[in-house]
Amino acid sequence: MKTLKIFKQKALDDLYGYLNRTEISTIKNLFSTDSSNWVKGWFEKEFKDEMWFFESNLSYEPVNLNGAIEYDFENAVALHESLPLTRVQAVDERLWAYLSAVEYWNYTQKRWPLEFDSASDSSLQTRVLTRHLLKTDSTNDRPFLRNSISRLWWVVEMTKDDERKDKYELTKIILSNTDLYLQIMERSFFRHEEVIKGILELFSEMGEDVYLKNRYYRQVIKEVNVMSGIVLLDFLSKEDFKKYVRQNLSA
Template structure:
């Protein structure tokens, strides 16, 4: 793994000059790469195969990034200097395809700060570090498919962001795993037509309300001391009541 680290003085210079460098962010050639003699080598082989749906490869790319940087310590994984250098040099071509400034919604300066540096949501929205954290927070080697929860997370981009950007969930793997077990359980209820298929809005509300439930109960019962099976069972009891209150159980099948 190439070990690169951007000097903090240079980081501040770059971040302070985004406006004057705006045209450089629209170039297919990395100006910082030329300056530092770092090639856009794309070591993890991330890609964008559909320019109309740029998020289509996020799952595959998350696995590629995590596999290549699997031994990355948290000190670097959460460090703006580290990922900023990678977005501006080694993975410049990928960034230009996945996060082109020309298609930024809203302020392009804020867009660059968020995707090429660390914005208000820090490493969870940076164009590269977000991929690493998607897997880090969901990877479970005890499962037959270690990426089972990663796949659940990335089924919905809004859901993915809502989940990993929640400070309580992202810092508590027991709670995070219980959340995905619960979402898997809800998916099976839908598949078996025990409940109606939830809309995207209902699913987002479910995750939001689950996070609130964790927050409200965490101070009292401390989810991180529960066994995974205990956390799962506790959350499924809660979600059954939640779904019943929503009125989504199919009447002739529900025994609730």
């Protein structure tokens, strides 16, 4: 077991400031290493006498993450099981920024590579701050669903169901298709766990041949968005939610 390290807030702010104002060519040179030593090296150069992280009172067992997209499900389950966090702890940008930029840097680079030769500077800058680190946005939870590591933890946290024969069945569904993940996890109803599970249970009952055909899942999610403007989702059970959606889809 290892003690979980976390960025100090000032250190993370300093790093954000640097990455925001520096040229992409410099970032390319900075990220050219396959290890996390670029973080340590940068702080030793820019803030030699300052400690840039602290040790928390949390322990975890690091896991091996495969950078190929087809391993998202296996990675997510392994990571979630290795990090016994509360949901309050799991909205700390300093924690996830450290994990994505230091502890799991090799995975971050492979899963979310920076395409320096084809992407625009602005898109590269955005990917660095959202995928490689975690720049919070006070208006929504989207940053936690885009960071290379926190997205894995949160998708399991919101979809695992201990009452099902396979508690990760719904997790497997949402991570089987990248667009499906985006359509569900980056919506305004992200905080409504029962809604997310209700949607995925609907897909489980429909079967892949139905909800994936012509991206039918988009029509389902569109209906949920309409419903969220009419019904208070917090007061719906999963069964009531599924019944409501089915009725409106068949209307």
